[in-house]
Amino acid sequence: MKFLSRPCLFFAGALLLAAPLFAQTATTPATGTQAEIAAHARKAQEYLREKKPELAIPELEAWVKLDPQNVDVQANLGVLLFFRGNYAGALPHLRQAVALQPGLAKIQGLLGITERNTGDLAAARIDMEAAFPLITETKFKTQLGLSLIELYSATGELDKAAATVAELRRNDPENVEVLYAAYRIHSDLAAESIVSLSLVDPDSPQMHQVMAHEETREGKTNEAIAEYRKAIALDPKLPGVHFELAELLNTSSDPKLKQEAIAEYEEALKQNPGDEKSLERIGDAAAAKNDWTQAKPAYEKAVALRPDDAEANFGLAKTYIALDQKDKALPLLEHVVQVDPTNATAHYRLSTLFREQGNAEQAKAELEQFQKYRQMKDKLRAMYKELQIQPDQIRDDPKDDASLPKN
Incomplete structure (x- = not known):
């Protein structure tokens, strides 16, 4: 199941700030000289200010060879290579940055996406799961969450996918990719539940209730009503069934069916006096008659x-x-x-x-x-x-x- 429709380029600026850009010019390198490092750092920063990442990357590569323990250089080189589409090149630098400083949540999240893009799904899952709860920036959290949902869906772990998409909806409720992912996940969960229910007890009242939902969704009102009545015959106290049948009957223009709907709302209230929606519908019915x-x-x-x-x-x-x-x-x-x-x-x-x-x-x-x-x-x-x-x-x-x- 694919949810990602375009590269997440809008994360580039935010991720370059995840580790302070060139906050340190050296970390007591084992090889090379401070002067060489300073020269590469100066050129790299100049090229980045001029928005020439293709020229900054060679300077960072030279710098990281002289100073491989520098977290900032490893992280930023990995980020730049990632957004150039060079995932294989970005991978070792992002991994080294996370190994040197495990608290870099954004970098670890990007590492997980990089690992997914290079086919290391097991490592991708570990890193994305570790980073996801720590990310607060909305756009990146959304992109990371969608990537994680894709992994869960591929392995059939729909419960974990549903929990992740629920968090994304809380954080980014109007994002169309998130809404589509929610639709797909919950559709898959519904389909899986129907299959499981049919195998466990195909003639249960719950199975007839589910079939009524499906008939309603397909616009087969009469068939849906029949399924609800079968469910009620098997278990008159089945939770929600009287209200659901009433809702369906209430859509009819037939006065007789409208009256039957009121009786079902009243039955729902007998079983659950706190059924606020049934009270509301009874109010609606009275209001319709002035x-x-x-x-x-x-x-x-x-x-x-x-x-x-x-x-x-x-x-x-x-x-x-x-x-x-x-x-x-x-x-x-x-x-x-x-x-x-x-x-x-x-x-x-x-x-x-x-x-x-x-x-x-x-x-x-x-x-x-x-x-x-x-x-x-x-x-x-x-x-x-x-x-x-x-x-x-x-x-x-x-x-x-x-x-x-x-x-």
Whole structure:
């Protein structure tokens, strides 16, 4: 599984600073003279200042022969050779630098990548695993982590790959390579789990639940509902199954199936009174009928259980607006856009409330945010439609869409 799409050239500057560049001009060399070393050092630094690494490399090579115990020279020569694509040439210098000063995390990380590029996968893994937790610079940590994930994936160690990609997502959450790696790893984990489950117990309620997930993913709603019902028949208390079936039934436009969905949400709540999402959906169902007195307690309980759930807060805010309690709605909407800035409908509602209060400046700002995220949502809807994913799944609030202005 390949995650690296281009050379990590953006690390060159950072790595050259990992060991202080030419912080020492000599380390009591066994051969040569201080004058020779000083001459090579002077020329190397001059060429680097002029951004002529191809001329600096021979000077560093001459210097390192005279002073092989100089950590800075070994490290920087290794770095320059690496970014020239000379991995075999870089390898001994990076190894020597790490051997002389084991605390050079960036250099050890680069050594691991070099070893991977030269085919020494066992050594690459040791060095990358040692360096990865110590790296704080985001771009290098991401590149090193992706390299490490590639090694784990090749050996089928998906649990370690998943742990590594989780750390990368915390450190670099908007990196598309990291997001793609997460998608691939978790897809592979899911596939592996399905195979294992089918071998252990192909007619277990869990297997039917998994098959329902797969049927749903492929857009086979009726087949998925049938699998959920088989799972429930085998184990009515199977964790999550009533909520999952309710979610699927709730996508239907058939009033009968909608009502069945409510019954499944209520069953989920019987098994788990702390099921905040089922409470939220019951609130949504009441709100869809403009039954705000029924929606209110459901949303209030949901928000009490999970104060940072943007959807529950938004549902309660709408309820307060419908009940003419707009003073209670305003802080909830402000919290919604803080937790989920992409909620276009919440920005629109905020804009309306600010305008009613005479706060033209904030009303304008929220309207601009609404337009920005509405355009983004429309693009996502078009893309998801091509993937045969139901548009309802990316709506901020499907029931409000018809009443909002179009771009």
